[in-house]
Amino acid sequence: MAIGFIKKIFSFGKDTVEEKPVPPQEAAPETRDAVIADEAAASPPIPSGHLPHKGEQGETEAGAEDDRAAFEEAKLGAEDLPIPPELTAPGADALSESFEKGTNVAADEGVAVEEESAPHPISPLGGEMPGRAEGGEAPSDRAALADEAAMPPSVPSGHLPHKGGDQAEAAAPSESNRTEKQAGAEASAAQEAPEPSAYIAADAVVTGEEEPTPPALSPLEGEMPGKGGDATEAATAAPHLPKGFAAAERRPEEEAPAPQLKLSWYQRLRRGLARTSSQLTGQIASLFTKRKLDEATLQDLEDLLIQADLGVETAMRIADTLASERYGKDVTGEDVSRIMAGEITKVLGPVARPLELDLSHKPHVILVVGVNGTGKTTTIGKLAAKLSGAGLKVMLAAGDTFRAAAIEQLKIWAERTKSDIVASKLGADAAGLAYEAYERAREKKSDVLIIDTAGRLQNKAELMAELEKIVRVLGKLDPEAPHTVLQTLDATTGQNALQQVEIFRNVAGVSGLIMTKLDGTARGGILVAISAKHKLPVYFIGVGEGIDDLEPFEAKDFAEAIAGVGGA
Numbered sequence: 001m002a003i004g005f006i007k008k009i010f011s012f013g014k015d016t017v018e019e020k021p022v023p024p025q026e027a028a029p030e031t032r033d034a035v036i037a038d039e040a041a042a043s044p045p046i047p048s049g050h051l052p053h054k055g056e057q058g059e060t061e062a063g064a065e066d067d068r069a070a071f072e073e074a075k076l077g078a079e080d081l082p083i084p085p086e087l088t089a090p091g092a093d094a095l096s097e098s099f100e101k102g103t104n105v106a107a108d109e110g111v112a113v114e115e116e117s118a119p120h121p122i123s124p125l126g127g128e129m130p131g132r133a134e135g136g137e138a139p140s141d142r143a144a145l146a147d148e149a150a151m152p153p154s155v156p157s158g159h160l161p162h163k164g165g166d167q168a169e170a171a172a173p174s175e176s177n178r179t180e181k182q183a184g185a186e187a188s189a190a191q192e193a194p195e196p197s198a199y200i201a202a203d204a205v206v207t208g209e210e211e212p213t214p215p216a217l218s219p220l221e222g223e224m225p226g227k228g229g230d231a232t233e234a235a236t237a238a239p240h241l242p243k244g245f246a247a248a249e250r251r252p253e254e255e256a257p258a259p260q261l262k263l264s265w266y267q268r269l270r271r272g273l274a275r276t277s278s279q280l281t282g283q284i285a286s287l288f289t290k291r292k293l294d295e296a297t298l299q300d301l302e303d304l305l306i307q308a309d310l311g312v313e314t315a316m317r318i319a320d321t322l323a324s325e326r327y328g329k330d331v332t333g334e335d336v337s338r339i340m341a342g343e344i345t346k347v348l349g350p351v352a353r354p355l356e357l358d359l360s361h362k363p364h365v366i367l368v369v370g371v372n373g374t375g376k377t378t379t380i381g382k383l384a385a386k387l388s389g390a391g392l393k394v395m396l397a398a399g400d401t402f403r404a405a406a407i408e409q410l411k412i413w414a415e416r417t418k419s420d421i422v423a424s425k426l427g428a429d430a431a432g433l434a435y436e437a438y439e440r441a442r443e444k445k446s447d448v449l450i451i452d453t454a455g456r457l458q459n460k461a462e463l464m465a466e467l468e469k470i471v472r473v474l475g476k477l478d479p480e481a482p483h484t485v486l487q488t489l490d491a492t493t494g495q496n497a498l499q500q501v502e503i504f505r506n507v508a509g510v511s512g513l514i515m516t517k518l519d520g521t522a523r524g525g526i527l528v529a530i531s532a533k534h535k536l537p538v539y540f541i542g543v544g545e546g547i548d549d550l551e552p553f554e555a556k557d558f559a560e561a562i563a564g565v566g567g568a
């Protein structure tokens, strides 16, 4: 029996050598060898026969496991047999030490390598743990360690591939990952700080921490099939956001706004007068709902038109014409609007005149006057743009010496319109500046000299006297100058504009009007009242702050826009 036992022992060793065609390390893919070499370099020597014993080598490895079991069995009865030195406790201690010194990344990677190559996954930890204390341990102890390994501290509970038994799947990305890292990282693996997630995972293996790793740092990220990268990369690509946060979707780049079609002047005029028109026509429509035209209705209509700033005269004209056409009959709002447009056109027709320039004068002098903020400077800029755009030589004079901003504003307009400019210091005498500007324009043979003036309320006698002085001074240079005195009127001021024209006309000899800010006002009707009362030419109207927002005044267009008819 003793001989038979000895035979068995000998045949065990022989069988092991012979039946194991290739050592597990050699059977493994090249990457695996490299990783093992890496591991060996990073940690104290681990028995070459130890790592594969974890059982992930498939059937070949299963045979080795059987052999080992036989060996253990034999060892119990043959204490004199030599135990490989690397399986002794000191060796295990050395391994443990090496982990504690921070070579845990390699250790952890060793686990992953084995997982990857296992066709029939068995927990790597189950195999690995006995290796550390295998020397002299009974199989029952190994089983206990295997149980312990079933809850490895290195891996969060949700991660454990051995729980689902799918180690190969879980390990695959890690392997590819490691292969990538090998080239640059192997030599310095011991010195380099491990990547955060890998480090934490490895550290957990060594220290035996059983606390779950925070989800954001879970090594799972890199090891999950399909993620394709290591934990760090995966965390960068798709970080776990804390509860309450959500990853924002990338917004598609905003499309460039479609270029807006430029409205024609007529369209802009109608749009500018839309408030005036809708208010007026709305009131008229409600007045003439199912009502026969009688005296009371006509009186109501007159009142309504006067309140709309059209003036008494124009209101009476409209009412009279309506009565002559429809008295005693049904009348609709459209009837009234049509008659109203016709009557307004008749009032405005005579005043809608072009600004005449006598270019025999060099320069033709245009003096621009008006109450503060009615749009003098802006209108000068718009006029200069038209004139210089037509090839005329234009000079501007910054006669508003009260406001620094007005001087700067005019300089900007001069630059934009390629006009010459004469300006002086703030507070300079405006009449003196007008004189100088005229001289300069004459020298330079300018076609047109446009002089800005400070805005002033018509009831400020001192300022109105200054305006008179400017006119007198210019008259000394050319008895006919200023050749045109333009007054700007702000449409939003309503009835007050009537008085403004009255006074400026008397003081400065206003020869024509420009009504500004007709865009957006509900009081555009005032132009009709002013025209009816003063019969001064209305050269242009402004419907915006832009350089193109000034157009010659057209009676019919304006009348139809106010009455809300036409528009084709």
Ligand SMILES: Nc1nc2c(ncn2[C@@H]2O[C@H](COP(=O)(O)OP(=O)(O)OP(=O)(O)O)[C@@H](O)[C@H]2O)c(=O)[nH]1
Pocket (backbone or CB within 6 Å): 370, 371, 372, 373, 374, 375, 376, 377, 378, 379, 400, 403, 406, 453, 454, 455, 456, 516, 517, 518, 519, 541, 542, 543, 544, 545, 549
């Ligand atoms: N909406 C609109 N704004 C205008 C129009 N014309 C001028 N403005 C604006 O009205 C404001 C006053 O215009 P200015 O040209 O400075 O008026 P001003 O009469 O020279 O002013 P003072 O120098 O203070 O007398 C500015 O903000 C202009 O842009 C217009 O037709 N429509």
